[in-house]
Amino acid sequence: MQSSSSDSQCSIEPVIYLTGGVVGCLILASIYPIIFLPLAAVVLVLDIVYFFRYISCRRREKQADQLTSDVEPAPPEEPEEAELPPEDAEPEATEDLELFEESEEIETGPVSSRMEIGISCPRCESFLPLNGPVLNVHCRSCQSGIEIPQSYWKDILGDAMEDVRELEKGTGTSSRIFGQFQSSNVYARLDPYCLECKTDFEDPWSLAPGSSYSCKECGAEYPVQNAPEWLSAAFPQIIYLLNAELDGTDAEDMNRDSTNPVVFTCPQCGGALKVTGEDRLVHCRYCDADVYLPDDLWLRLHPAKKKERWFVVYG
């Protein structure tokens, strides 16, 4: 079939040819009626079928031109032609609208970011976990105190809160930053959950800072904390911190670790050395040697601090 004149995709030609065929058959039927009368009837039926196809094709074309939304149910033979334009135009627009509304909902609610942060000691390169927004940290390997400036936290937490808001729930990012410190940061968009038994907190958004939460499953306690003043001044959107170490807790750990003296013999004379864990260089009172304590002993006295996960909940 070819397309016909007057910029229509519907072809009238088959109708014309078939009408000609009917007339031809009727003329020949006067000579051989047995053959050409039935043939004329068959061609006439075909002619009528093509005529109605042409009519309905023209009707659908007109409707497509007007871009009306309610298209009549198309006849089963030719569904492809008229239906496409209206379908293209409308559903796409509504889909965009829905997506926009969804992402707006995500933007407004409170967000919880699980943090795992650590730096490498600028003096000895040991890994130092930062289990909260602390402003100083004690390196147990080299016994030095390291000051963490507020600007470090403002960069880290500012980036984290911005990134995590755009993450899907249950996903996270991990990065290594070489700035003031060699810092390794893992942020994940995870609602508060029990770090012992992994049970989700019940209604974590209603928790008030200054309180504590105990796990409904295993009873583990978690402090729900106010952000330190300097931090809430920089980020008023922080609602609370959870399980975060704040300044001062590290020193207590240290004392507890180093109270038990350990017996260690002088490698030069075999005399017993008094090792308290305060100083890595120990003087031998028998042979006057200064003994530098080996790594394994020193680490036993000063176990590396464990990395703890903590949460920042913000609006």
Ligand SMILES: [Zn+2]
């Ligand atoms: Zn160190």
Ligand SMILES: [Zn+2]
């Ligand atoms: Zn639990």
Ligand SMILES: [Zn+2]
């Ligand atoms: Zn000695």
